[in-house]
Amino acid sequence: MDPLTIGVLSGSVIAGLGGASFAGLKAWNGWLELKKMELTQFASDRGLPPATGRIEIADLRERVRKLEAIAAGIDI
Template sequence: MMTDPTLVIAATCLVGLIVVAFALLRGWQGWLAYKREALDRLQRGAGHGEIEGGAAVGAARIELADMKERIKKLEAIASGVEL
């Protein structure tokens, strides 16, 4: 019994497409699980102070203060005041 080459190629492409779709679905589910865990960690860490692991909050405050200082310097330059 001879099989048509077009049928074999179509079946192979269909199987390959199913494998790729399954791999992408598994990757998507893994990425969603990773993001859920990250959100859970963020929510658990939100109640802690800076000493107990909220170092990111302290770093953000320092960065914000640095940006405010830069803005003051730029405003002084724009108005012609020498610092």
């Protein structure tokens, strides 16, 4: 084979690999951005728990206070 042909073929292979790598990295970056947007949307949707959840949390806190008082030997 002619050295010029080998050079052209190797150059086009390197250019093709470079283009494919660039496209793959661009797609990966887009996928990461999509996941970041999904996570921020999920975090903002959570917000405060529903009222029943807040009541249950308050009830659990009261129970913990009572148990701590019992453990400390204090009558309520």
